[in-house]
Amino acid sequence: MSQTISTAPRPVLIDRYGRQINYVRLSITDRCDLRCVYCLSEGMTFLPRNQLLTLEEIARLGRCFSELGVTTLRITGGEPLVRRNAIWLFEQLGQLSAIHDLTLTTNGTQLSRYARSLKDAGVSRVNISLDSLRPERFRRITRIGDLDRTLAGIAAAVRTGFQRVKLNSVILKHRNHDEIIDLTRFAIEQGIDISFIEEMPLGTVSGHDRVDAYYPSDAIRHDLAQTFELLPTTEMTGGPSRYVRIAGTDTRIGFISPHSHNFCSNCNRVRVTAAGRLLLCLGQEHGVDLRRALRANPTDDERVRQTIVTAMELKPPGHEFALSSQPGLIRHMNMTGG
Numbered sequence: 001m002s003q004t005i006s007t008a009p010r011p012v013l014i015d016r017y018g019r020q021i022n023y024v025r026l027s028i029t030d031r032c033d034l035r036c037v038y039c040l041s042e043g044m045t046f047l048p049r050n051q052l053l054t055l056e057e058i059a060r061l062g063r064c065f066s067e068l069g070v071t072t073l074r075i076t077g078g079e080p081l082v083r084r085n086a087i088w089l090f091e092q093l094g095q096l097s098a099i100h101d102l103t104l105t106t107n108g109t110q111l112s113r114y115a116r117s118l119k120d121a122g123v124s125r126v127n128i129s130l131d132s133l134r135p136e137r138f139r140r141i142t143r144i145g146d147l148d149r150t151l152a153g154i155a156a157a158v159r160t161g162f163q164r165v166k167l168n169s170v171i172l173k174h175r176n177h178d179e180i181i182d183l184t185r186f187a188i189e190q191g192i193d194i195s196f197i198e199e200m201p202l203g204t205v206s207g208h209d210r211v212d213a214y215y216p217s218d219a220i221r222h223d224l225a226q227t228f229e230l231l232p233t234t235e236m237t238g239g240p241s242r243y244v245r246i247a248g249t250d251t252r253i254g255f256i257s258p259h260s261h262n263f264c265s266n267c268n269r270v271r272v273t274a275a276g277r278l279l280l281c282l283g284q285e286h287g288v289d290l291r292r293a294l295r296a297n298p299t300d301d302e303r304v305r306q307t308i309v310t311a312m313e314l315k316p317p318g319h320e321f322a323l324s325s326q327p328g329l330i331r332h333m334n335m336t337g338g
Contacts (some may be wrong), residue, residue, distance in 0.1 A: 037057035081110035094122020111153030195254030264318030
């Protein structure tokens with residue numbers, strides 16, 4: 001007897017503004033082995049471990065999202081690679097045939113140890129945070145970081161041969177804005193990409209004035225144009241970066257501009273925190289408790305998928321970020337998923 005092959009269209013996630021959601025950022029921990037000034041408060045209290053999703057629950061969520069038309073999963077934290085048995089999770093997610101792009105955002109401290117295992121598990125792209133090439137300044141921004149360890153992680157990622165390695169640099173006036181050219185030259189030397197990011201106003205951070213530190217993407221681009229020939233390109237990588245190419249190199253420069261050129265109108269992303277809260281927007285508190293859905297329906301993926309589908313009605317038209325010394329959201333970046 002011949003088998004009937006279903007020709008029904010694959011389900012997709014569409015919000016009420018017609019935006020298709022095909023990109024999910026999954027945070028697997030709020031913990032980190034650095035304490036970057038724009039991300040964590042010095043006296044940060046982390047979630048009790050029993051409030052976090054288990055790795056098995058995160059793998060199940062990844063599968064549910066893939067069955068709803070999601071093709072890109074980005075694993076974030078905190079620092080994802082400090083989560084015990086994280087490689088097991090990457091191996092599970094790497095087996096999802098519908099996921100075309102399994103990526104990682106990391107601070108690089110653990111890459112010397114894990115880069116090969118990540119690639120073997122199916123990770124295609126790696127984004128590595130690097131805000132300074134000066135050891136003392138790097139330590140001030142990260143509070144406890146060792147630049148050599150991060151640089152060794154970047155070198156390990158480049159050697160391993162991921163499809164793409166990209167640096168992420170949060171640019172802060174009076175802290176590191178004078179390193180934009182040096183960071184770009186470093187990316188060119190490594191044959192990798194770099195994105196410059198306007199700081200996200202999430203959480204109260206002691207000793208850090210976000211208004212004073214704001215350095216817009218247009219100023220970054222102006223600085224770059226004094227040294228490099230910037231070529232327009234329509235290339236995208238699925239996220240919010242808008243790219244230019246540097247003439248004579250393989251390096252692309254991305255600009256992530258939540259304040260000056262927000263990317264809300266074509267947002268294709270949602271986030272899941274390490275505690276299982278589905279955040280429909282980085283800059284809003286609209287969300288749904290997926291941990292409850294998972295645990296109330298331990299064997300019923302359809303109910304979990306339906307919870308996700310229904311949640312799309314809550315996705316707002318855009319964020320409401322504003323430059324202010326006081327954040328609009330109490331939630332810190334490490335809680336949100338970087």
